Amino acid sequence: MTGRDGEDGTEAFYILIEARPGKTDEVRAMLADILSCVQDEPATGPWYAVQHSETTFAIFEVFPDLAGRRAHVAGGDIFRDVERLNDILAAPAHVQKVDVLLSKQVFTAPPR
DSSP states (O other), X not given: OBSOOOSSSSEEEEEEEEBOTTOHHHHHHHHHHHXXXXXXXXXXXXXXXXXXXXXXXXXXXXXXXXXXXHHHHHHOOGGGOHHHHHHHBSSOOEEEEEEOOOOOOSOSSOOO
16 A cells, blocks of 8 residues: 555545456456445445456545545455455555545436
8 A cells, every 4th residue: 555644634545456367357346346345334435446458457436534544444355355366466456545636526417
């Protein structure tokens, strides 16, 4: 994990994930598992899983404050499943702490 906590305010994690060749379906399944876990976290706000390339993925997740981000870390178990991660990831996920400077909270039109 890199980055700093900074001043209290809207916080986020940007997590870069590189799948082993042939393991993209397993990484997608892991991302779905993570989403199902964060659904019940009151301090986890917007949450996105994205795919940059065939094997590169990322998670962007937002928290209202430092306490929310810390609670998310304390409760998360999926990134502690080392056996699963070693099987599907080419390298350890890179977790970057970031401060949210600006945001748009609502879509103006529904996604298609």
